[in-house]
Amino acid sequence: MAAAYTLYGSFLSAPTYKVGLMLALCGLKYDYRHVDLAKGQHKSADFLRINRYGQVPAMIHDGFTLCQANTILEYIAEQTEKFAPANGEERQRIREWLVWETDRLEPGINRSRFFERFAKPDQAVVDYHRKWAEMGLGVLDELMEGKRFLVGERPTIADIGVYGVVAHMAEAKFDIGAWPQVKAWSERVAALPGFKLPYDLLPKADQDAA
Known part of the structure; x- marks a missing residue:
C-alpha cells in the first residue's frame, strides 16, 4: 500500500534532506522517488508536471503536489502539528x-x-x-x-x-x-528522536514506505 506522502528528490540535495529529515522526525512513512540530477531528470517533461520549477524536492500528499523545501516544511507542520508554531x-x-x-x-x-x-x-x-x-x-x-x-x-x-x-x-x-x-x-x-544524517536518510534509488 502506497504511503500518503511521496517525496521526490536526490540524496545529494540539501533541500531534499530538509524535507526527508522533517518526515523522519515526525515519524511519517513516505515513498521516495529518486530524481537523477546528473541525467537531467529534474528537467524532464514528466518531472516538470510535478514541479514546474524543475528543482528538487517535490512532494505529493494525498494527491496534492508541493514544491520548495521550506514551504513543504510548513505544510507538514500544519498537517501534523509537529515542530509547528505555538502562536x-x-x-x-x-x-x-x-x-x-x-x-x-x-x-x-x-x-x-x-x-x-x-x-x-x-x-x-x-x-x-x-x-x-x-x-x-x-x-x-x-x-x-x-x-x-x-x-x-x-x-x-x-x-x-x-x-x-x-x-x-x-x-x-x-x-x-x-x-x-x-x-x-x-x-x-x-539528538532529536528519529534524526538521521543526510546519507543515512536519503536513498540512492526509489524506495517505498521508507
Missing part, C-alpha cells in the same frame, strides 16, 4: 528564519560545497562564496548565544530548515568548531 508570533519568527537562511546562509554553504565536490571555478568566485557562508555562520552563531533552539525552548521547522544547510558544512570544508554556538545547537538537533 502567531512564533509563526512569524519561524518564517523570518526560513527566509533568512535561503537568502544569507544557504547560498554560500551550498555553492561552496558544490565547488568542493563537483566543479571549481575561478578562485575569486570560490572566495566570494566562502566569505558569504562565513558571514552567515557568524550571524547564526551570534544569534544562538544563550538559546537552545532558534525560536524558543523547543525545536521548530526553523531548526530543521537551517540544520538542513548546516549539515553539509563539512563537505564545503568548513569546520563547525569555529562557530561554537552553531556546533552546540546542531548537536541538540542531532
